[in-house]
Amino acid sequence: MPGVCTGGPQGRPGRTGKAMKGKSASPQSESPQSASPQPASPQPGRSPSGGARKHAASLATVARDAGVSVATVSRIVNGKIGRASAETIARVEEAIARLSYRPNSVGRALRHRASRVVAMLAPNLDNPAMAAIAVSVESALRDAGYVMILCDTHDRAELQDDYLRAMRDQLVAGYVMVSAVRSKGLEETLKRGDPTVFVARRNPLGGGAYVGIDNRQAGADVADFLLGCGIERPAVLMAQQNASSTSERAAGFIERLVARGVPNDAIRRAIGPGLSHIEIGYAAAGMLVREGGWPRGALCVSDMIAYGAYRLAVEHGVPIPQRCRLVGVDGNAINAWIAPWLTSIRIPYESFGGHVVAQLQSLWSGVSTSEVHVAHEAPSAWSNPGAPARPATGAG
Amino acid sequence: MPGVCTGGPQGRPGRTGKAMKGKSASPQSESPQSASPQPASPQPGRSPSGGARKHAASLATVARDAGVSVATVSRIVNGKIGRASAETIARVEEAIARLSYRPNSVGRALRHRASRVVAMLAPNLDNPAMAAIAVSVESALRDAGYVMILCDTHDRAELQDDYLRAMRDQLVAGYVMVSAVRSKGLEETLKRGDPTVFVARRNPLGGGAYVGIDNRQAGADVADFLLGCGIERPAVLMAQQNASSTSERAAGFIERLVARGVPNDAIRRAIGPGLSHIEIGYAAAGMLVREGGWPRGALCVSDMIAYGAYRLAVEHGVPIPQRCRLVGVDGNAINAWIAPWLTSIRIPYESFGGHVVAQLQSLWSGVSTSEVHVAHEAPSAWSNPGAPARPATGAG
DNA sequence: ACAACCCAGGCAAACGTTTGCCTTAGTGGC
DNA sequence: GCCACTAAGGCAAACGTTTGCCTGGGTTGT
Numbered sequence: 001m002p003g004v005c006t007g008g009p010q011g012r013p014g015r016t017g018k019a020m021k022g023k024s025a026s027p028q029s030e031s032p033q034s035a036s037p038q039p040a041s042p043q044p045g046r047s048p049s050g051g052a053r054k055h056a057a058s059l060a061t062v063a064r065d066a067g068v069s070v071a072t073v074s075r076i077v078n079g080k081i082g083r084a085s086a087e088t089i090a091r092v093e094e095a096i097a098r099l100s101y102r103p104n105s106v107g108r109a110l111r112h113r114a115s116r117v118v119a120m121l122a123p124n125l126d127n128p129a130m131a132a133i134a135v136s137v138e139s140a141l142r143d144a145g146y147v148m149i150l151c152d153t154h155d156r157a158e159l160q161d162d163y164l165r166a167m168r169d170q171l172v173a174g175y176v177m178v179s180a181v182r183s184k185g186l187e188e189t190l191k192r193g194d195p196t197v198f199v200a201r202r203n204p205l206g207g208g209a210y211v212g213i214d215n216r217q218a219g220a221d222v223a224d225f226l227l228g229c230g231i232e233r234p235a236v237l238m239a240q241q242n243a244s245s246t247s248e249r250a251a252g253f254i255e256r257l258v259a260r261g262v263p264n265d266a267i268r269r270a271i272g273p274g275l276s277h278i279e280i281g282y283a284a285a286g287m288l289v290r291e292g293g294w295p296r297g298a299l300c301v302s303d304m305i306a307y308g309a310y311r312l313a314v315e316h317g318v319p320i321p322q323r324c325r326l327v328g329v330d331g332n333a334i335n336a337w338i339a340p341w342l343t344s345i346r347i348p349y350e351s352f353g354g355h356v357v358a359q360l361q362s363l364w365s366g367v368s369t370s371e372v373h374v375a376h377e378a379p380s381a382w383s384n385p386g387a388p389a390r391p392a393t394g395a396g
Numbered sequence: 397m398p399g400v401c402t403g404g405p406q407g408r409p410g411r412t413g414k415a416m417k418g419k420s421a422s423p424q425s426e427s428p429q430s431a432s433p434q435p436a437s438p439q440p441g442r443s444p445s446g447g448a449r450k451h452a453a454s455l456a457t458v459a460r461d462a463g464v465s466v467a468t469v470s471r472i473v474n475g476k477i478g479r480a481s482a483e484t485i486a487r488v489e490e491a492i493a494r495l496s497y498r499p500n501s502v503g504r505a506l507r508h509r510a511s512r513v514v515a516m517l518a519p520n521l522d523n524p525a526m527a528a529i530a531v532s533v534e535s536a537l538r539d540a541g542y543v544m545i546l547c548d549t550h551d552r553a554e555l556q557d558d559y560l561r562a563m564r565d566q567l568v569a570g571y572v573m574v575s576a577v578r579s580k581g582l583e584e585t586l587k588r589g590d591p592t593v594f595v596a597r598r599n600p601l602g603g604g605a606y607v608g609i610d611n612r613q614a615g616a617d618v619a620d621f622l623l624g625c626g627i628e629r630p631a632v633l634m635a636q637q638n639a640s641s642t643s644e645r646a647a648g649f650i651e652r653l654v655a656r657g658v659p660n661d662a663i664r665r666a667i668g669p670g671l672s673h674i675e676i677g678y679a680a681a682g683m684l685v686r687e688g689g690w691p692r693g694a695l696c697v698s699d700m701i702a703y704g705a706y707r708l709a710v711e712h713g714v715p716i717p718q719r720c721r722l723v724g725v726d727g728n729a730i731n732a733w734i735a736p737w738l739t740s741i742r743i744p745y746e747s748f749g750g751h752v753v754a755q756l757q758s759l760w761s762g763v764s765t766s767e768v769h770v771a772h773e774a775p776s777a778w779s780n781p782g783a784p785a786r787p788a789t790g791a792g
Numbered sequence: 793a794c795a796a797c798c799c800a801g802g803c804a805a806a807c808g809t810t811t812g813c814c815t816t817a818g819t820g821g822c
Numbered sequence: 823g824c825c826a827c828t829a830a831g832g833c834a835a836a837c838g839t840t841t842g843c844c845t846g847g848g849t850t851g852t
Contacts, residue, residue, distance in 0.1 A: 055509070056564070058838055069802050074840060085800060105565045106505045107838030110807050113451070115502065117545070117566075124531075126729065131527045135520070138548050147562060149513070150546040152534050166543060168452070169501045170513075278733055307733045314736060333522065337674055337703045338735050340710060454808055465832050470810060481830065503808030506837050796851080803844075814833075822825085 057099035058107075066095040077103055109171050116146050118360065119167035122178035123155035127277065127304055128332040132349035133178055133199060140353030144361070146173065153181075155241075155275055161185030168194070174360045179243060180204060195363035197356050201245045209359040209369040211352055213376040215245050218345050219252030222299045222327045225343070225379040227260060229325060231297035235268040237284040237309055238301045239277060246301035249329055253299045268295060272305070281308025289316070294324045303330035306342055327379055343381040348374060453495035454503075462491040473499055505567050512542050514756065515563035518574035519551035523673065523700055524728040528745035529574055529595060536749030540757070542569065549577075551637075551671055557581030564590070570756045575639065576600060591759035593752050597641045605755040605765040607748055609772040611641050614741050615648030618695045618723045621739070621775040623656060625721060627693035631664040633680040633705055634697045635673060642697040645725055649695050664691060668701070677704020685712070690720045699726035702738050723775055739777040744770060 059070040059077075066073065068088060075083050076092045084092070095101070109115035118141055122130050138148045149172065151163040164185040167175065174195035180186060182204035189196060190205060197209045226234040234257070238250045250269070258264050268291070272284030281300060285308065288295065294313075300306035306328035313320045320326055320341040331346025332339075355372045362369045455466040455473075462469065464484060471479050472488045480488075491497070505511035514537055518526050534544045545568065547559040560581040563571065570591035576582060578600035585592060586601060593605045622630040630653070634646045646665070654660050664687070668680030677696060681704065684691065690709070696702035702724035709716045716722055716737040727742025728735075751768045758765045 059840095060838075070839080071803080071841075072801060074838095075801090078840080080841095083800065088800075102561065102565050104567070104838050105562075106502055106511065106567050107807090108840080109502045110506050110809090110837090111839045111841090113807065125521075125527050125534075126524075126531060128522075128524065128527075128730075131521050131524075134546070135522060135548055138521075138546060142547075147545050147547065147566070149543050150530070150534060151538075151543065152531055165498065166501075169498050170543070171500070171502050278730075282733075307730065311733045334524075334674075334703065334730070337678075337707045455810095456808075466809080467811075467833080468831055470808095471831090474810085476811095479830065484830080500808050503837090504810080506807090506839090507809040507811090509837070794852090796849100798849080799847090801845090803842105805840100805842090807839085809837085810835100812833105812835090815831090816829105818829080819827085820825105821827100822823100 056104070057101040058104065059101075061099055062092065062095045062101050065099060066092045068092060077101075113171060114173050115171045117149055117170060117172050118146050118174045118176060119149045119151060119163070119170070119172045120176040120178065121151045121153050121160060121163055121167075121180065123153050123181075124276070125150075125152055128334060129200075129303065129330045129347070129349060130178060132333070133352055136350050136353030137176055137199075137356050138353070140357040144357050146357075148176075155179070155181060157181050157183040164189050174363065176356055176360075177203075179245070195360055197359045197363070199352060199356060201243050204244070209363060210371040211355045211359060212245065212372075212374065213347050214373050215248035216252030216255070218329055218376050219249040219254075219299065219301075220256035221345060221376075222249075222329070222379060223253045223256035223260070225327060226297045226299070226325065227257070227262075229297065231295075231325060233262070233266050233268075233295065235270065235288055235295040235298040236301070237270050237272065237281055237288065237298055237305050239280045239284075239305070240271050240273050241275070249301045250299070268292060272308075277302050277304035278308045281305030281310075282312055283308070285309035285312040294318055296323070297325040297327065300326055300328045303328040303332045303335065303339075303342065303344055306344070307339070310339070310341065321381075329376075331377065331380075340381065343379050345379050346377040348377070452500070453497040454500065455497075457495055458488065458491045458497050461495060462488045464488060473497075509567060510569050511567045513545055513566060513568050514542050514570045514572060515545045515547060515559070515566070515568045516572040516574065517547045517549050517556060517559055517563075517576065519549050519577075520672070521546075521548055524730060525596075525699065525726045525743070525745060526574060528729070529748055532746050532749030533572055533595075533752050534749070536753040540753050542753075544572075551575070551577060553577050553579040560585050570759065572752055572756075573599075575641070591756055593755045593759070595748060595752060597639050600640070605759060606767040607751045607755060608641065608768075608770065609743050610769050611644035612648030612651070614725055614772050615645040615650075615695065615697075616652035617741060617772075618645075618725070618775060619649045619652035619656070621723060622693045622695070622721065623653070623658075625693065627691075627721060629658070629662050629664075629691065631666065631684055631691040631694040632697070633666050633668065633677055633684065633694055633701050635676045635680075635701070636667050636669050637671070645697045646695070664688060668704075673698050673700035674704045677701030677706075678708055679704070681705035681708040690714055692719070693721040693723065696722055696724045699724040699728045699731065699735075699738065699740055702740070703735070706735070706737065717777075725772075727773065727776075736777065739775050741775050742773040744773070 059073050063070045063073045072084055072088065073092055076089055077096070081089065105116060120134065120137055122134065125131050125134060134150060141148050149167065149170070151167070153160040153163060160181060161183050164175070174197070175189065176197050176199060178199045179201040180198060180203070187205060190208065197211060199211050201212070202210055223234070236250050236253055239246055254267055257267055268288060270284035270288035272280035272287070274280050274283065281304060284305065289312070298309070300309060306326045309326055310320055313324060318324060321343065326342055328342055328344040329347065331344045335342050335344055351374060355374065359369050359372065455469050459466045459469045468480055468484065469488055472485055473492070477485065501512060516530065516533055518530065521527050521530060530546060537544050545563065545566070547563070549556040549559060556577060557579050560571070570593070571585065572593050572595060574595045575597040576594060576599070583601060586604065593607060595607050597608070598606055619630070632646050632649055635642055650663055653663055664684060666680035666684035668676030668683070670676050670679065677700060680701065685708070694705070696705060702722045705722055706716055709720065714720060717739065722738055724738055724740040725743065727740045731738050731740055747770060751770065755765050755768065
């Protein structure tokens with residue numbers, strides 16, 4: 001009931017929404033031989049205004065109007081000139097304009113056995129980093145004349161496979177797999193040689209086109225940063241699920257710490273369970289603190305994990321970053337506005353789209369592709385450590 | 397150069413990324429009669445492994461294998477039984493399994509003149525609220541057997557029109573317009589009677605199916621909340637661009653304040669320029685403060701605007717919410733983790749998908765639709781006003 | 793005068809489905 | 823024996839493109 005002026009504590013924030021009804025009905029084409037024949041299929045001709053709806057103009061319409069054959073119109077539309085006289089071209093173009101003809105992508109796709117649609121499969125778009133990738137890829141695809149089908153896999157292998165199959169049925173031109181998980185369907189897709197680009201997390205089956213940062217290096221950079229801040233025993237907060245990307249960050253971090261003389265068993269590792277990184281961060285921080293109090297600094301292998309840890313710190317009244325410097329990885333744009341306490345390695349997600357499309361185009365033209373490592377930025381926070389403007393500590 | 401242990405202030409956070417090269421090349425089908433014939437179209441048969449690739453099985457393949465006609469296979473696949481004997485069905489299903497046949501969506505779409513794809517057009521997915529809507533709609537569509545093409549319109553009318561056209565060429569089954577802007581193409585789409593659902597912002601041309609909250613009521617609720625907190629002269633931070641949704645919130649807010657005895661000219665309104673709500677919030681707060689100092693409380697017509705205002709408060713050393721209570725609208729999930737200072741009206745975006753799909757199905761079956769008003773929640777923050785756990789103010 | 797070309801464009805076969813209509817058998821009723 | 827009916831399934835025409843091949847006329851070369 002809206003209107004009440006209360007709004008007390010809601011308990012710990014739980015579900016990120018999305019009840020995920022366990023139906024697991026495969027999207028598109030509810031598995032052949034199923035008995036349910038597309039319920040309530042969109043009746044194209046039906047309209048409340050009744051009567052025979054005018055269909056959009058097709059090649060045939062234009063051809064008739066211009067007094068030529070469909071072949072000629074098709075060639076003109078596709079710029080295959082040299083096959084038509086100037087007058088014919090003019091006549092056809094006039095007809096096209098008059099009928100406001102636009103080529104039908106579905107017909108094209110059928111003929112070409114490939115559409116101008118690219119599928120992007122990603123886990124939880126709730127993560128701002130994922131959203132940033134989606135935005136970037138979408139825009140780059142658009143500039144290249146493609147559109148994007150977005151599939152939220154929730155990091156679940158079966159769902160990923162459902163989508164892979166459904167996308168194949170769509171004759172998509174390629175796949176963009178963001179943080180893909182290992183699965184049977186993925187294996188098949190790759191074996192078939194379908195154009196596939198992995199983003200942010202390497203192909204769990206090895207090989208393949210990849211766009212991402214050098215995660216090991218990023219981890220090492222954080223180690224250098226924390227040591228450089230005078231924090232001699234930093235910890236690391238990570239996820240249980242060993243996704244190549246984040247575990248590489250942790251590995252690079254530890255490696256560098258050890259290389260710089262920190263005893264291996266002095267590096268406290270907290271591994272949070274679950275799926276949502278934000279809850280992982282909360283849980284991992286809790287474990288860490290229970291076992292030995294707050295560290296003076298920590299690598300959080302993703303910004304979301306840092307958010308979770310921050311929440312615990314706030315609950316405990318531990319000021320961040322003064323008593324514990326958290327360093328995340330991602331550099332979400334929102335940090336600059338509402339998370340000034342967070343130091344983060346910024347990943348330039350806004351440039352990923354261009355690289356992804358370039359990789360796809362390589363695959364389409366048969367060129368073999370290699371991994372693309374985008375440069376990440378140095379650890380940075382909104383304000384310098386110890387600089388004047390600090391959040392919400394000023395005179396109150 | 398990664399590795400440096402500095403990371404000073406980056407200046408005010410600026411661009412939300414996305415350089416938007418002004419190309420404005422229409423996605424898909426670069427406008428007929430254009431001379432550029434699909435550069436580097438995906439060569440379907442080409443594979444580095446060379447040789448004739450095996451195409452996926454089609455109805456014809458299955459028919460041949462089972463020794464029946466394609467018509468029979470089609471009918472069986474679609475569950476139109478009663479036309480085939482039990483043995484035939486068994487034989488065909490066996491063939492389907494053996495060849496792992498899956499119906500080709502493109503062929504279907506061509507035949508039906510409508511695909512099982514729904515287009516969602518939204519401005520900037522950077523906004524967590526938009527992302528939440530996208531997640532919800534995607535999931536609901538999937539459960540209904542559809543997939544979603546996502547189009548980022550950047551709130552620009554021409555881009556919206558480009559996409560609307562491109563989506564029509566795709567024979568999409570329907571349109572989900574999130575915060576649509578008025579445009580010529582939208583007008584045509586509606587005139588054509590294409591199934592269209594508006595989300596979060598009403599149809600700028602009036603009428604049509606809608607899913608969203610009662611924005612006026614939400615504004616009034618915030619007014620009640622702030623007055624109830626003893627804040628007698630609250631302000632409002634809003635955007636210049638008069639989107640129906642946010643301006644209705646502001647209107648409802650002011651209306652209620654006036655109704656409860658606040659003199660109209662005592663209500664300070666700050667109207668920020670620009671497109672990104674977060675920068676609008678920053679700018680609006682700046683204007684407000686310059687003109688008369690910080691208010692004791694304010695409605696921010698969206699959470700993003702509150703984020704922007706918060707940044708200014710941090711810069712000025714003004715503690716939020718102690719000295720100025722900000723109340724946003726959206727209730728982004730992230731608030732509970734890293735924005736405990738924010739009170740917000742939560743909009744249950746995770747339930748929008750279901751309503752949107754229901755609206756679409758109504759449209760598809762020719763039933764006339766009405767607006768769906770989802771109930772928003774009461775203003776709430778993570779912690780009670782003045783409750784013990786306050787962020788980062790504890791003993792340092 | 794004839795071969796060799798080129799130009800402009802049409803024919804028709806795909807691509808994978810769906811579906812109205814037809815045919816062929818079989819069955820029951822009279 | 824004939825009619826009516828049903829069950830089982832095939833034929834072929836769409837849906838909108840693309841493209842290899844063909845044709846008919848014109849030009850050029852010798």
